[in-house]
Amino acid sequence: xxxxxxxxxxxxxxxxxxxxxxxxxxxxxxxxxxxxxxxxxxxxxxxxxxxxxxxxxxxxxxxxxxxxxxxxxxxxxxxxxxxxxxxxxxxxxxxxxxxxxxxxxxxxxxxxxxxxxxxxxxxxxxxxxxxxxxxxxxxxxxxxxxxxxxxxxxxxxxxxxxxxxxxxxxxxxxxxxxxxxxxxxxxxxxxxxxxxxxxxxxxxxxxxxxxxxxxxxxxxxxxxxxxxxxxxxxxxxxxxxxxxxxxxxxxxxxxxxxxxxxxxxxxxxxxxxxxxxxxxxxxxxxxxxxxxxxxxxxxxxxxxxxxxxxxxxxxxxxxxxxxxxxxxxxxxxxxxxxxxxxxx
Amino acid sequence: xxxxxxxxxxxxxxxxxxxxxxxxxxxxxxxxxxxxxxxxxxxxxxxxxxxxxxxxxxxxxxxxxxxxxxxxxxxxxxxxxxxxxxxxxxxxxxxxxxxxxxxxxxxxxxxxxxxxxxxxxxxxxxxxxxxxxxxxxxxxxxxxxxxxxxxxxxxxxxxxxxxxxxxxxxxxxxxxxxxxxxxxxxxxxxxxxxxxxxxxxxxxxxxxxxxxxxxxxxxxxxxxxxxxxxxxxxxxxxxxxxxxxxxxxxxxxxxxxxxxxxxxxxxxxxxxxxxxxxxxxxxxxxxxxxxxxxxxxxxxxxxxxxxxxxxxxxxxxxxxxxxxxx
Numbered sequence: 001x002x003x004x005x006x007x008x009x010x011x012x013x014x015x016x017x018x019x020x021x022x023x024x025x026x027x028x029x030x031x032x033x034x035x036x037x038x039x040x041x042x043x044x045x046x047x048x049x050x051x052x053x054x055x056x057x058x059x060x061x062x063x064x065x066x067x068x069x070x071x072x073x074x075x076x077x078x079x080x081x082x083x084x085x086x087x088x089x090x091x092x093x094x095x096x097x098x099x100x101x102x103x104x105x106x107x108x109x110x111x112x113x114x115x116x117x118x119x120x121x122x123x124x125x126x127x128x129x130x131x132x133x134x135x136x137x138x139x140x141x142x143x144x145x146x147x148x149x150x151x152x153x154x155x156x157x158x159x160x161x162x163x164x165x166x167x168x169x170x171x172x173x174x175x176x177x178x179x180x181x182x183x184x185x186x187x188x189x190x191x192x193x194x195x196x197x198x199x200x201x202x203x204x205x206x207x208x209x210x211x212x213x214x215x216x217x218x219x220x221x222x223x224x225x226x227x228x229x230x231x232x233x234x235x236x237x238x239x240x241x242x243x244x245x246x247x248x249x250x251x252x253x254x255x256x257x258x259x260x261x262x263x264x265x266x267x268x269x270x271x272x273x274x275x276x277x278x279x280x281x282x283x284x285x286x287x288x289x290x291x292x293x294x295x296x297x298x299x300x301x302x303x304x305x306x307x308x309x310x311x312x313x314x315x316x317x318x319x320x321x322x323x324x325x326x327x328x329x330x331x332x333x334x335x336x337x338x339x340x341x342x343x344x
Numbered sequence: 345x346x347x348x349x350x351x352x353x354x355x356x357x358x359x360x361x362x363x364x365x366x367x368x369x370x371x372x373x374x375x376x377x378x379x380x381x382x383x384x385x386x387x388x389x390x391x392x393x394x395x396x397x398x399x400x401x402x403x404x405x406x407x408x409x410x411x412x413x414x415x416x417x418x419x420x421x422x423x424x425x426x427x428x429x430x431x432x433x434x435x436x437x438x439x440x441x442x443x444x445x446x447x448x449x450x451x452x453x454x455x456x457x458x459x460x461x462x463x464x465x466x467x468x469x470x471x472x473x474x475x476x477x478x479x480x481x482x483x484x485x486x487x488x489x490x491x492x493x494x495x496x497x498x499x500x501x502x503x504x505x506x507x508x509x510x511x512x513x514x515x516x517x518x519x520x521x522x523x524x525x526x527x528x529x530x531x532x533x534x535x536x537x538x539x540x541x542x543x544x545x546x547x548x549x550x551x552x553x554x555x556x557x558x559x560x561x562x563x564x565x566x567x568x569x570x571x572x573x574x575x576x577x578x579x580x581x582x583x584x585x586x587x588x589x590x591x592x593x594x595x596x597x598x599x600x601x602x603x604x605x606x607x608x609x610x611x612x613x614x615x616x617x618x619x620x621x622x623x624x625x626x627x628x629x630x631x632x633x634x635x636x637x638x639x640x641x642x643x644x645x646x647x648x649x650x651x652x653x654x655x656x657x658x659x660x661x662x663x664x665x666x667x668x669x670x
Contacts, residue, residue: 004455013444013452020443020479180439185495188405188435189456190428344405 010199054093166245228313244330251333357411386549432501442481486517574604582612
């Protein structure tokens with residue numbers, strides 16, 4: 001081994017510059033995990049909400065009161081007629097069961113939960129009074145693995161981090177070195193430009209490994225996220241995604257001479273993808289008119305491929321389309337970046 | 345014995361900066377320069393004179409608009425790789441990566457050269473051995489500048505380019521940089537540096553080119569340049585101003601013994617003289633004969649600063665230097 005290998009030294013220096021910068025480490029590794037935990041907890045799967053029922057304290061409603069209080073599906077409040085009306089008005093009760101000339105259900109039809117509450121309350125009361133089903137039916141309830149929100153979220157966050165890491169990790173660092181005139185100083189040595197770019201991209205790929213592992217392990221351990229695909233397929237998709245965004249990062253930073261410029265460019269590129277590319281909710285929710293644009297975004301393709309591989313356990317071959325689009329983005333961006341790159 | 349070929353030859357160097365929406369700026373307007381192998385050569389001039397443009401063209405970092413450049417008998421565009429292997433460069437202002445240590449930075453720069461010096465030797469040469477494990481963001485300004493020069497020395501260069509190596513440094517740090525440059529010269533290697541400190545050029549350089557408004561207006565050793573303006577001493581004095589004796593014109597003193605040059609300054613007069621011991625008694629005699637009262641009188645040796653003033657009629661003003669102070 002050569003005593004001084006430019007590739008090794010450039011790579012080592014880039015690694016040190018990263019891990020000795022606590023801010024960079026936090027935003028690359030800490031923040032995505034915190035975000036995952038926060039969103040995972042906020043949208044965790046809960047048992048169905050109880051129906052909130054206000055019942056008037058009328059003697060005639062005694063049986064109904066006992067029936068509903070004995071049923072796990074209901075949370076009951078007993079009070080005077082005005083009290084019941086007030087609970088309903090404030091939204092504390094979904095429905096009020098009152099008694100005037102007969103049993104009266106009072107609810108607000110503009111509230112979505114009111115209709116369900118009315119059906120459930122009526123069903124329980126009628127059944128207790130002896131009503132039987134005219135048609136015998138059977139309920140089969142299934143919660144499919146991988147169908148929860150957190151299962152949808154984790155691959156999206158992974159894609160978002162690969163985008164952010166590639167763009168910031170390459171773009172910001174490059175512009176910072178240009179501002180410091182470190183690029184100019186390097187190009188004043190016999191350094192081969194190819195070695196420089198290789199070390200930049202290579203170190204970024206190394207930083208990606210813990211990034212992907214941390215997110216998937218957090219998802220698996222804390223939220224039991226379904227990971228159907230095998231490790232190699234996930235690694236290939238994440239790797240191509242990381243390379244593609246690293247190329248885009250290099251492209252965006254190829255001319256910029258100010259941090260403001262590169263920050264603006266990054267945000268302009270990332271903002272549409274944060275919104276449209278299906279990180280937090282499916283990109284299919286946008287109108288058909290927008291779909292060609294949405295599908296052309298690299299993060300949409302990366303998220304699609306990550307979800308297919310991670311959640312559905314799809315094969316790499318089946319993902320040739322998104323992977324080719326990603327690779328094309330990366331390649332074109334990289335070639336243009338090399339052509340336009342400004343060292344001074 | 346045939347003299348070694350010059351380290352640098354450039355002729356009719358021109359550089360025009362064109363910015364859209366603004367009139368073009370001619371930074372260099374036909375600059376000729378020859379730097380002999382083994383000498384320490386200084387480009388001296390005020391800010392904006394074209395020093396940095398010149399040195400960056402010679403370093404191959406900037407394309408001249410026109411003109412011919414030969415460095416170590418090679419040309420930029422044809423022999424870049426071997427030129428880069430043989431020259432060392434310190435830019436006017438480089439902020440190296442803060443989080444790397446001194447030694448890591450040196451190892452990085454060393455790795456680019458096929459045959460370079462050992463980082464340990466260079467650390468000794470620039471007196472940073474104790475600091476080798478310190479991160480760059482903990483170094484003082486002088487230490488950072490020494491590290492920048494160290495990076496330029498790692499390839500064991502035949503030709504060293506230093507752009508304002510001591511600007512903004514305290515006197516002690518400046519002397520340390522001078523020692524490094526002197527040792528480089530003692531090994532028979534060439535240095536081209538830019539500076540706007542006259543004393544630096546005077547102490548350090550074998551030859552100096554005075555650059556002003558994009559061209560060279562004088563070249564020679566510091567003592568040659570000083571001789572060229574005639575005298576070796578400067579007498580400066582001020583007079584009390586009270587009516588009815590109006591202050592005389594500078595020409596009033598030109599015929600005093602051994603006076604080569606006489607100038608009125610803002611607050612007095614400046615005479616360049618060959619023999620102060622003849623001039624001063626005559627000056628005092630003339631002043632008392634005309635009932636003019638001295639407020640101050642100083643004498644000193646002629647400096648490169650005086651050369652610059654006599655060549656351009658302008659002073660390297662203190663404001664210009666203050667801009668660069670830390």
